[in-house]
Amino acid sequence: MSCPEETRDRFLGGRFELIQPKGWGLRAGLDALLLAASVPSHAKGRAVDLGAGSGAAGFALATRCEGLDVVLAERDAQTLALARRSILLPENAPLASRLDAVEVDILASRPAREAAGLSDGGFDLAITNPPFHPPGGRLSPDVKRAAATAAPERGFLQRWVAVSAALLRPGGILALIARPDGLAEILAGAENRLGDLRILAVHTKEGEPAIRILVHARRASRAPLRLLPPLVLRDATGAPYLLERMVGEGTAAIDLGLA
Secondary structure, X not given: OOOOOEEEEEEOOOOEEEEEEOOOOOOOOHXXXXXXXXXXXXXXXXXXXXXXXXXXXXXXXXXXXXXXXXXXXXXXXXXXXXXXXXXXXXXHHHHHOOEEEEEOOOOOOHHHHHHOOOOOOOEEEEEEOOOOEOOOXXXXXXXXXXXHHEOOOOOHHHHHHHHHHHOEEEEEEEEEEEOHHHHHHHHHHHOOOEEEEEEEEEEEEOOOOOOEEEEXXXXXXXXXXXXXXXXXXXXXXXXXXXXXXXXXXXXXOOOOOOO
């Protein structure tokens, strides 16, 4: 049996390198970098990247926020192995002491999460780019990519948000990226758990519908939801605005207003 192919790729202008799957699984894209860019660079404490894959969002977060220790939580052992090897790359030595990787299905039982080191109330920040494509849609023929991108059943995203909230201390922040059609489940998962929701629609081009939403929320807050002005990455002709390049370079700061 042949070994799965992989690549080594540089991110944020070469500030970290990542070993990624090639021809299988999910490779990092703009979603992971947008998610990390939405966290203030002064954030401190203990963070977890839920459904981390090979680690792009978590690595970008650790690079951006020097005051954070980041746990990469991923259920697929083969993908997680890439993240663990990436932590050990010499090029990532400045980050290695603040990164850890654990194999866990976050929707498993609470004891299973605790055995992996994910205790309820144990984190100041949780970021997540969950499997958010709705169930019943067209799936990738690659099993690992399909599992990383598509919800297996209705209510999946709601349960994901609820568990993410449970992992936060009171006042802790959840930051997630998803499709706009997942908003109803996100709100259902946040009910009685998270407040002060900030929702930012992300548009690829001027004049086109949003393709993503960035959502921030605070654990145990009763502050009302806010809809923020949209984020547009390209003009009507498809030419990128400066912000898109800055996200890729790691110099962008997408402010949703939660410190």
